[in-house]
Amino acid sequence: EPEVTQTPSHQVTQMGQEVILRCVPISNHLYFYWYRQILGQKVEFLVSFYNNEISEKSEIFDDQFSVERPDGSNFTLKIRSTKLEDSAMYFCATQGGRGTEAFFGQGTRLTVV
């Protein structure tokens, strides 16, 4: 069964450092998302990406965040200068078509120290 793959599964970084989280979407999927889940809290929308550009982003997705799909395969989330409050699980999700079900990766646990 096709699946969304995220790497790394866990990353520990110093405050102020840049991190890049990677996602390999399901083949032929066209819509890509990043969500964040702070421990024990709800899943929060960060950004959606379609046709090589951002479709929508939340207020969480400030100038410290960026996304790209550099090689037509990996979909990446970059946090430029991490803060302690960026510590969370980050989930990538992909959809085959607009409004259809999204499939999630297993997540990357980011710990900022």
Add this chain to the structure above:
Amino acid sequence: GQQLNQSPQSMFIQEGEDVSMNCTSSSIFNTWLWYKQDPGEGPVLLIALYKAGELTSNGRLTAQFGITRKDSFLNISASIPSDVGIYFCAGANNDMRFGAGTRLTVKP
């Protein structure tokens, strides 16, 4: 914004009992989805609903897409210990938005 209100926040039930949780929104959604999340895992899709009024079952799970397109419910019948986890509703138009989740605990 597209806010979803999911209730209850948590439930503690005995094995064998039925469970019901729901999601409401002030916005209309074209698709309603229900996900389950186990600890340390990503959300896994349980049921997807695409039409207002649609009632769909997946084993012991039943979900309905409200007629107004602003609500959905999920029922679990005859709960078992492995039903433990957090259940999220999600509404989708162009993007998906999640409810805050219902944390289910099943006592044997």
